[in-house]
Amino acid sequence: MTQPPIILASNSPRRQQLLSQIGLDFEVIPGNVNEDFSIDLSPRNFAEHYATKKAKDVAKHYPDHLVIGADTIVVLNGQILGKPADESESYTMLSSLSGETHTVVTGVSLQWISKNIDIIFSENTLVTFNSLSSQEIHYYIDNYHPLDKAGSYGIQDWFAVCVNNIDGCFYNVMGFPLSAFYQQYKKITANDSP
Amino acid sequence: MTQPPIILASNSPRRQQLLSQIGLDFEVIPGNVNEDFSIDLSPRNFAEHYATKKAKDVAKHYPDHLVIGADTIVVLNGQILGKPADESESYTMLSSLSGETHTVVTGVSLQWISKNIDIIFSENTLVTFNSLSSQEIHYYIDNYHPLDKAGSYGIQDWFAVCVNNIDGCFYNVMGFPLSAFYQQYKKITANDSP
Numbered sequence: 318m319t320q321p322p323i324i325l326a327s328n329s330p331r332r333q334q335l336l337s338q339i340g341l342d343f344e345v346i347p348g349n350v351n352e353d354f355s356i357d358l359s360p361r362n363f364a365e366h367y368a369t370k371k372a373k374d375v376a377k378h379y380p381d382h383l384v385i386g387a388d389t390i391v392v393l394n395g396q397i398l399g400k401p402a403d404e405s406e407s408y409t410m411l412s413s414l415s416g417e418t419h420t421v422v423t424g425v426s427l428q429w430i431s432k433n434i435d436i437i438f439s440e441n442t443l444v445t446f447n448s449l450s451s452q453e454i455h456y457y458i459d460n461y462h463p464l465d466k467a468g469s470y471g472i473q474d475w476f477a478v479c480v481n482n483i484d485g486c487f488y489n490v491m492g493f494p495l496s497a498f499y500q501q502y503k504k505i506t507a508n509d510s511p
Numbered sequence: 512m513t514q515p516p517i518i519l520a521s522n523s524p525r526r527q528q529l530l531s532q533i534g535l536d537f538e539v540i541p542g543n544v545n546e547d548f549s550i551d552l553s554p555r556n557f558a559e560h561y562a563t564k565k566a567k568d569v570a571k572h573y574p575d576h577l578v579i580g581a582d583t584i585v586v587l588n589g590q591i592l593g594k595p596a597d598e599s600e601s602y603t604m605l606s607s608l609s610g611e612t613h614t615v616v617t618g619v620s621l622q623w624i625s626k627n628i629d630i631i632f633s634e635n636t637l638v639t640f641n642s643l644s645s646q647e648i649h650y651y652i653d654n655y656h657p658l659d660k661a662g663s664y665g666i667q668d669w670f671a672v673c674v675n676n677i678d679g680c681f682y683n684v685m686g687f688p689l690s691a692f693y694q695q696y697k698k699i700t701a702n703d704s705p
Contacts, residue, residue: 340669477532478533480680481680482679483679485677496674498672
């Protein structure tokens with residue numbers, strides 16, 4: 318199985334782990350993009366917009382590489398939650414998500430300039446939390462410092478015990494929708510993937 | 512956070528990884544139990560029966576430990592799929608699961624003799640596969656040798672790209688329902704867990 322040269326335009330260690338999980342070789346070159354949460358876009362358009370900005374920021378320098386950008390947000394009652402600014406905001410976010418169902422949206426952008434490939438899609442997963450006690454939220458923040466995560470939780474760490482149900486793609490919640498990506502990747506690489 | 516002395520009565524590296532993920536310390540002492548798939552039990556009763564056999568086989572020697580047994584099966588159209596005997600059966604299983612929705616059932620048994628604790632429960636997760644090509648199934652079997660896994664797949668390896676959707680607990684599909692376990696564990700340890 319041959320593969321094209323791939324760049325992951327993201328610093329997220331979870332995304333790096335997930336691409337490795339499916340056997341891809343890649344370089345990591347993060348795109349230099351600041352998110353503006355006051356921008357007037359629907360959650361889906363927001364995630365796809367920033368995934369594309371991240372991918373294009375890198376792809377312009379590497380036209381012969383398949384560049385992968387991604388952006389993950391948490392949406393509760395129509396409102397976008399990004400990464401918390403500090404522990405106090407982390408507490409507020411987790412309290413608001415407690416006992417509720419929210420949507421995790423990951424936008425993905427695949428840019429390969431020399432092949433004229435410009436693909437953008439997004440994936441939604443519904444996530445339902447258990448009711449969390451104040452003690453549990455404090456325990457999590459104090460021990461896992463989830464400030465680098467959209468919605469302030471990592472489904473792949475201790476917080477797993479707080480998640481009652483997911484409906485959709487699990488890996489989307491971790492930050493990259495492996496199955497949806499693979500469907501696109503198969504088309505791009507045609508006869509090279511299994 | 513103090514914890515009781517815990518024994519995991521399972522050889523599964525996935526279960527060991529999952530208990531470590533939520534910060535528990537434990538010893539691994541597998542129960543010596545052979546599964547008989549001709550036994551006349553419903554899927555749920557089957558998984559709970561063998562989880563309990565595994566836990567009790569160890570607990571009788573360690574009355575002062577909380578002993579955890581678990582058994583995971585895949586159920587397609589009412590039929591229980593265990594681990595495939597060989598690559599040919601692996602191919603047959605994956606072909607039958609292709610494009611379909613099946614149920615993963617994990618039975619869990621918690622035995623702590625000196626505290627009179629005898630808890631048995633099970634968790635169901637619905638898993639829907641993409642339609643798999645013969646090439647994809649062969650690629651997976653040749654490269655990942657999934658003979659040690661119920662249903663012949665590991666959702667935590669390359670096979671992730673073949674899973675279209677899950678509804679329920681992801682970790683249940685890996686072999687241990689972390690969230691449901693934690694709810695019971697909290698009751699057992701009362702004021703010691705967060």
